[in-house]
Amino acid sequence: MTRLHAPGRRALDGTDARVRLDPVSSDHQVRVPKVPAAGAGLLAMLACALLGAAAGAVTSRPLLHTPGRSVPALMLAVILALVLAGSPAREALMDMVTGSQDGTVRTPLLPFAAGAAIALVATVLACALAPRRD
16 A cells, blocks of 8 residues: 555645755746746746647547557647647747746736637537537
8 A cells, every 4th residue: 555655645745845945947046926926937838738628639539540650740730739830738838938048927818718718619510510520
């Protein structure tokens, strides 16, 4: 039983240690407030996750029947979501990187809202087209 709990306990210990540390900018000169930084990180993570969900919705089985097409299409969509200028995922990550360098908290509200809108449209599109494809 101890072996099963050990990895989870180590992960929690590491998370606990990261929360207790004082967050500072990447040059260790400017202190960053914990709660706004955690909120900004959560929004950035959600923006990226929503774009991944949107990519998965439009490249899943009901729309693309063969794995030979759906898997490369999903990989291409995710790569483009991270590299294209103006992509909500890229903008959210750039906000986090720039904020870390400056020692400021940049809340990625616009990338999160755009990611949510894209995920909503992709889900509605996939649901509308799925009955017609099978």
